[in-house]
Amino acid sequence: MRPLNRSSTSAWPAASLVDPRTLMSIRNLELRARVVVEGFWTGLHRSPYHGFSVEFTEYRPYTPDDDPRYLDWRVFARSDRYFIKKFEDETNLRCYLLADTSRSMAYGSVGYTKAEYAATLAATLAYFVYLQGDAVGLLTFDQEIRDYLPARHRSGHLRQVMLALEKPALGRSTSLSAPLERIVEIVRKRSLVVLVSDFLAPLERLESDLIALSACGHEVIVFQVLDPAELALDFEAPAMFEDAESGRTLFIDPGAARKEYRRKLEAHCESLRAACQRLGIACQRLATDRPLELALFDFLRQRMQQKRRIRRVARTTAGRF
DSSP: OOOOOHHHHHHSOGGGOOOHHHHHTOOOHHHHHHHHHHHHHHHHHHSTTTTOOTTTTSEEEOOTTSOGGGBOHHHHHHHSSOEEEOOOSSOOOEEEEEEEOBGGGGOOSSSSOHHHHHHHHHHHHHHHHHHTTOEEEEEEESSSEEEEEEEEOSTTHHHHHHHHHTSOOOBSSOOSHHHHHHHHHHOOSOOEEEEEEOOOSOOTTHHHHHHHHHHTTOEEEEEEEEOHHHHHOOOOSOEEEEOTTTOOEEEEOHHHHHHHHHHHHHHHHHHHHHHHHHTTOEEEEEETTSOHHHHHHHHHHHHHHHHHHHHHHHHHHHHTO
16 A cells, blocks of 8 residues: 655644545535545645645635735635635646446445545545536446546536436446446547556456556546455454455354455555556555545645656656757
């Protein structure tokens, strides 16, 4: 797992972090997303990282010392909050969220499921992008495509995204190729593509699908969402375990199987990370007990790093001519 640097995590004000269990008790998904985004802004303002990203600190909360001429009234109309527009050099972002709704995402040991956590993550990113005035789209999938909403920024669109994300995870199996191939087929303009899944599926075709996506000029970010019990296999007593997608049952003694299980899971996750690393794609693994404000920070930090790499490559290439 590659979390934030220790200094980054410890420097984030704990008071601005919402416990995920408390967050998931909020039934309305859009309200959950708003709570995370507002907590993020509060934490960013109080931490040493305020102003760390040109693109994603486009807005900051208004303070009495600010010039009211720079208030963004459109953001106020949507959020009932006063924000100052800081930067205008990054516009017309199109963000597509690809959310896994297969049955394996319905597992949860912490009072809520991976699907609920992933939906809240996707909703948070959607709300954040939409708040900036940019277009957001959604594609949900299991073994096939379920819902598709093109990237838009218009009245009522964000609500449609939230309604689609609120649908339960019922798909029997997972096809990681289906959503990536669909985006390649239908999205012609360069976009940001965020893939959210537990990735507990065969990865043999994933790299070639990601290559095709990157070849179209899309920027890609990957979030792997896993339950803490899946990471640790910290069950105590032997029991029958059922694969949520195949229905296969096995009798397992966790104490005897834990070491080999962790080895195989880490090898699988390392395959995912290595494929992404070879393509320069940001890949973050999130346990579902991780505060989503930090996940949002991960997202923005990765975007900033990717843009720096692109600028370096562009300067290097230009210098050759």
